[in-house]
Amino acid sequence: MLLENKRVVLGICGGIAAFKAAHIASLLRQRGAEVKCIMTEHATKLITPLTMREISGNPVAVSMFGDTPEFNVEHIALARWADIFVIAPATANILGKVACGIADDMLSTTIMATKAPVLFVPAMNSNMYLNPVVQDNMARLKRFGYEIMEPASGHLACGIIGIGRLPEPEEIVDRIELTVCRTNTLAGKKVIVTAGGTREPIDPVRFIGNHSSGRMGFALAKAAVLAGADVTLIAGSNDHLETPPGVSRRIDVGSTRDMKAAVDAYYDDCDLVIKAAAVADYRSAAPAKNKIKKNDDVLNLKLEKNPDILYGLGQRKTHQVLIGFAAETTNVIEYGTAKLKKKNLDMLVANDVSAKGAGFQGTTNIGTLLYADGRVEKLEKMSKFALAEIIVDRAAKIIAAKQEGKD
Incomplete structure (x- = not known):
């Protein structure tokens, strides 16, 4: 877990969104973080310190002069203890004070x-949020190096529809992961990741596709972002997945030719391409x-070959x-090695998609990494994100080795 042993002051x-803090604290603990809470006096009118103490597992600080024996000189102890401070909800009052x-x-x-x-995760009435004073305070905070997470839009407690909703707790925790776990491994590098499947129309209703979930x-896009890269995610059909926080741009495509055009548009300027998409090799000759x-x-379809991206x-x-990736069911290493050489790759991730725990639809994968110099690295079954972290780490090492060779 990315947040394992990370110290979060909430x-x-x-x-009014203060009640969602309980869910945020719970999610943080589920992802391995240690959580300590500070509440303003007004927050205690909306959710009790007892609730936050039970969910966080730690005493809750409210007053500068209250009795919280856990902390020694409370504000200094907590300030030193934290790996990250998250203010959610952040009111106009706290934004103005700190600014x-x-x-x-x-x-x-x-x-x-x-x-x-x-x-800071602001949540307030739309007019208050858009007030020039609040906007100026947030701009000041950004100049000082503080981070601001944009609020969501929707139905607000005051009865209007507009900007100012607290983002969903899962989105806030994802943003916390990005802020506290991001490294400089791929800082300054531009990365293209392709994901999902492509669809080739047969008629306006049907298409040729595959089981790729994306x-x-x-996961690779998320891992590359956490390594500090500027990531372009080119996504085909997928299981309605949310864009990982920190991705610079997402381009949704339909067919293999659409994906090729998107990749080509960013390729010359990029440093790394991880092509995890499962593209259709053939398309209908005449949809x-x-x-x-x-x-x-019997329905006979004439197919023609798609470009090999x-x-x-x-x-x-x-x-x-x-x-690249090679999804195979037989002779996995043999076919993968041939693909590696034919396509002039630096590394290939070979998958036996018929193996239990691998394949398209699950949350785990089993990969064997094949390198251009002939090395083979066999990996055990793991989560797709854990595998993504390994792939990005190996890619960074290849980039570093190439750079050393030039120097």
């Missing part, structure tokens, strides 16, 4: 005393303009590192 202000250097309660004083990253590719009726017992990239390769 600051809770007196907005202007006012430290007059436990929460604002502790924020001012910490050197840890601070993430989970492996989306029907109208739905094909089931008049005959990865092969084309290998032919054009200059400084880029190319990583």
Whole structure:
């Protein structure tokens, strides 16, 4: 778990969304983090310190002068203890205080005393959020190095529909992961990740596709972002997956030719391509303009070959590192090695999709990494994200080795 043993101070202000802090704290603990809470006096009117103490498993600080024996000189102890401060919900009041250097309660004083990253998650009425004073305060905070997570839009407690909703707790925890776990391994590098399947139309209703869920590719995009890269995610059909936080751009495509055009548009300027998408090798030679009726017992389709995206990239390769995938059911290493050489790849991830725990639809995968120099690295079954972390780590090492060779 990315947040294993990470120390999170959760600051809770007196907005109506304060009740969601309980869910945030619970999710943080489920992902391995240790959580300590600071509440403003107004927050305690909306959710009790007892609730937050039970969910976080730690005493809750409210007053500068209260009796919280866990902490020694409370605001200094918490300021030093934290790996990250998260203020959710962050009211206009706390944004204004910190932006202007006012430290007059436990929460604002502790924020001012910490050197840890601070993430504000504003939640308030739309008019209040869009007030030029609030906007200016947030701009000031950003200039000072604080992070602001954009609020969501939707139905607000005041009865209107607009911007100002607290983002979903899962989204907040994902953003916390990004802020506290991001490294510089691929800092300054531009990475293209392809994910999901492609669909080739037969008629306006039917298509040729595959079982790809997109989970492996989306996990790779997340891992590359956490390694500090500028990530372009090119996504085919998938299980309605959310874009990982920190992805610079997401391009949704339909067919193999659509995906090729998107990859080609960013390829020359990129440093690394990880092509995890399961593209259709063939397409209908003449898709029907109208739905094909089931008049005959047999339907014959004439197929023509799609362009081989990865092969084309290998032919054009200059400084880029190319990583491909091979989903096979027999002779996995043999076929994978042939693909690695034919397509001029630096590394290939070979999968036996017939093996239990591998394949398209699950949350786990089993990969064997084949390298251009002939090395073979066999991996055990693991989560797709754990495999993605390994792939990105190996890719970074290949990039570093190539750079050393040039130097």
